[in-house]
Amino acid sequence: MNRICELLKIKHPIICAGMVWWSTAKLCAAAAEAGILGLLAGGSHTAEEMGRAIDQVRAQTKGAFGVNIPLLYSHADGIINVALEKGVKVFFTSAGSPKVWTKRLHDAGAVVVHVVPTAKLAKKCEDAGVDAVVAEGMEGGGHISSDEVASVVLWPAAADAVKIPIIAAGGIADARAMAAAFALGAEAVQIGTRFIACAESEGAAAYVDRLLSIDETGTAVTGRSFEGVRGIRNKLTDAIIEMERAGKSKDEILAFIGGGRSRAATLDGDVEWGSMQCGQVAGLVHDRPPLAEIVRRIVDDYRRVVDRVARMNPA
Amino acid sequence: MNRICELLKIKHPIICAGMVWWSTAKLCAAAAEAGILGLLAGGSHTAEEMGRAIDQVRAQTKGAFGVNIPLLYSHADGIINVALEKGVKVFFTSAGSPKVWTKRLHDAGAVVVHVVPTAKLAKKCEDAGVDAVVAEGMEGGGHISSDEVASVVLWPAAADAVKIPIIAAGGIADARAMAAAFALGAEAVQIGTRFIACAESEGAAAYVDRLLSIDETGTAVTGRSFEGVRGIRNKLTDAIIEMERAGKSKDEILAFIGGGRSRAATLDGDVEWGSMQCGQVAGLVHDRPPLAEIVRRIVDDYRRVVDRVARMNPA
Numbered sequence: 096m097n098r099i100c101e102l103l104k105i106k107h108p109i110i111c112a113g114m115v116w117w118s119t120a121k122l123c124a125a126a127a128e129a130g131i132l133g134l135l136a137g138g139s140h141t142a143e144e145m146g147r148a149i150d151q152v153r154a155q156t157k158g159a160f161g162v163n164i165p166l167l168y169s170h171a172d173g174i175i176n177v178a179l180e181k182g183v184k185v186f187f188t189s190a191g192s193p194k195v196w197t198k199r200l201h202d203a204g205a206v207v208v209h210v211v212p213t214a215k216l217a218k219k220c221e222d223a224g225v226d227a228v229v230a231e232g233m234e235g236g237g238h239i240s241s242d243e244v245a246s247v248v249l250w251p252a253a254a255d256a257v258k259i260p261i262i263a264a265g266g267i268a269d270a271r272a273m274a275a276a277f278a279l280g281a282e283a284v285q286i287g288t289r290f291i292a293c294a295e296s297e298g299a300a301a302y303v304d305r306l307l308s309i310d311e312t313g314t315a316v317t318g319r320s321f322e323g324v325r326g327i328r329n330k331l332t333d334a335i336i337e338m339e340r341a342g343k344s345k346d347e348i349l350a351f352i353g354g355g356r357s358r359a360a361t362l363d364g365d366v367e368w369g370s371m372q373c374g375q376v377a378g379l380v381h382d383r384p385p386l387a388e389i390v391r392r393i394v395d396d397y398r399r400v401v402d403r404v405a406r407m408n409p410a
Numbered sequence: 411m412n413r414i415c416e417l418l419k420i421k422h423p424i425i426c427a428g429m430v431w432w433s434t435a436k437l438c439a440a441a442a443e444a445g446i447l448g449l450l451a452g453g454s455h456t457a458e459e460m461g462r463a464i465d466q467v468r469a470q471t472k473g474a475f476g477v478n479i480p481l482l483y484s485h486a487d488g489i490i491n492v493a494l495e496k497g498v499k500v501f502f503t504s505a506g507s508p509k510v511w512t513k514r515l516h517d518a519g520a521v522v523v524h525v526v527p528t529a530k531l532a533k534k535c536e537d538a539g540v541d542a543v544v545a546e547g548m549e550g551g552g553h554i555s556s557d558e559v560a561s562v563v564l565w566p567a568a569a570d571a572v573k574i575p576i577i578a579a580g581g582i583a584d585a586r587a588m589a590a591a592f593a594l595g596a597e598a599v600q601i602g603t604r605f606i607a608c609a610e611s612e613g614a615a616a617y618v619d620r621l622l623s624i625d626e627t628g629t630a631v632t633g634r635s636f637e638g639v640r641g642i643r644n645k646l647t648d649a650i651i652e653m654e655r656a657g658k659s660k661d662e663i664l665a666f667i668g669g670g671r672s673r674a675a676t677l678d679g680d681v682e683w684g685s686m687q688c689g690q691v692a693g694l695v696h697d698r699p700p701l702a703e704i705v706r707r708i709v710d711d712y713r714r715v716v717d718r719v720a721r722m723n724p725a
Binding site (some may be wrong): 407 | 412416422423424495496509517528529530547548549558559560561562564566567570580581582584587588589590592594595597625626627631635654655656657658689690691692694708709712713715716718719720722723724725
């Protein structure tokens with residue numbers, strides 16, 4: 096039995112990542128219906144909106160889903176409270192201490208998974224009683240830690256550091272990467288970028304088209320000296336990187352960026368001046384099929400990858 | 411039959427990377443004796459020194475070895491010529507166009523492998539007639555391309571782009587990463603950092619001790635806006651990163667760095683102001699056994715990793 100499938104009550108050991116603006120009730124329900132874990136993105140909901148989104152997911156599926164919540168987000172407490180009131184039993188937490196909420200969530204009968212960028216934080220999560228960690232490499236989209244550890248090193252380092260199960264994230268779009276993650280010590284995978292390009296995702300078509308058009312070199316990390324974010328290269332990322340190279344301060348850069356860039360890209364399709372969070376693995380994503388079809392490909396292809404790895408015995 | 415083993419005439423599909431100052435005749439011969447490919451590092455030899463090193467390797471082993479050569483290095487042509495005169499049949503080239511030397515090396519009956527950081531360059535290598543490529547992710551030590559593509563994405567992107575075999579590099583120290591590389595489309599692995607910490611390596615003990623002491627977060631990339639290098643974090647990397655954040659120019663930074671930093675670290679053990687090129691995977695390296703023992707562990711553990719991956723079937 097796969098420990099993550101057991102813990103999260105899912106058929107396949109795959110999580111559809113909580114992605115700001117992208118992880119809506121519709122995408123979350125599609126994931127739950129496909130036998131993987133759906134997540135609602137706390138970061139793009141108020142508490143009230145989250146309450147409604149939870150109801151909407153329930154109206155569409157009896158499958159498993161949870162809430163993803165950056166603990167430093169201003170609405171975090173309200174969102175966690177409304178999710179608990181509505182009986183949500185799975186919480187993916189990030190960007191904050193795993194010590195603050197874990198006990199209260201456990202007392203409410205919920206499962207707690209924390210996102211970590213290093214093996215050291217994985218150990219702290221285990222010590223705090225967290226049930227599993229998402230070990231996310233710096234090739235992934237969105238916020239990345241200043242440690243910038245890549246998946247192929249992070250996953251085994253985390254697996255060596257803790258006994259709780261590891262969910263691998265960062266650079267995964269197909270069965271090849273899932274098998275790699277399992278070889279490196281993970282027991283499940285969290286996939287983001289690949290699910291932006293699925294039939295049920297509700298953001299702007301221009302964003303998805305851009306994602307489909309880039310190769311593996313088409314993303315950039317901005318704000319790496321204070322708060323790194325990986326997204327598709329565009330006029331915005333070029334401008335920020337130019338400011339960084341000119342030695343501009345964090346305050347100057349944040350003032351330039353302002354607010355709403357992520358929303359502008361995802362909801363309004365501003366592909367030049369919006370922030371298009373996205374992982375390097377976009378270079379391996381070439382189509383926009385239904386979510387269940389993506390899951391089916393991963394599960395079906397997995398056996399072929401195992402056969403290849405077995406045949407390649409280096410002895 | 412493994413295409414890389416056939417091409418390079420080696421028993422196990424493993425290459426001991428050509429590492430400036432570390433890849434001496436002794437290390438190269440130890441690799442060849444262990445049934446993997448040894449490489450002499452062009453970058454830390456003059457043509458005359460390379461001639462002597464080739465003779466020294468031959469005196470110690472009948473195994474396969476080659477020469478690694480950054481094509482932009484000032485001694486590159488002299489080194490290639492002396493290696494050809496001495497009958498070397500394997501050339502790993504990097505940092506330059508694969509078009510310049512490939513035909514001449516082929517005419518001399520040699521095999522040409524080129525190091526690439528992107529799938530696009532892998533395709534250019536294939537078009538230039540190169541026999542195989544090393545696809546090296548940005549988690550690896552030493553020079554890294556400004557594209558900064560991580561291994562878990564780079565390897566399958568390269569494998570999708572070409573028919574010639576892929577040698578995976580960047581983040582590999584054990585059988586887990588080898589199996590991951592094979593799952594992701596590679597047919598062999600090139601390992602650097604792990605072999606710095608072997609009994610036969612001849613550099614300063616202080617460098618190896620520092621490598622053994624760091625975790626996966628212990629390296630940094632400097633010069634990323636003009637010529638990225640990954641090495642162990644120390645006073646030198648902190649100073650360079652501070653200059654970069656202050657908006658100092660490439661010329662100012664290069665003038666500060668000066669020459670001989672890599673030699674100072676490796677030969678003199680200057681672990682604070684020397685340049686200690688090293689990959690993130692140092693975090694998974696904890697001992698300094700004989701090279702043949704490292705190879706044995708990888709080959710022996712491989713079967714166990716395959717069993718794990720097969721057992722984790724996500725269906």
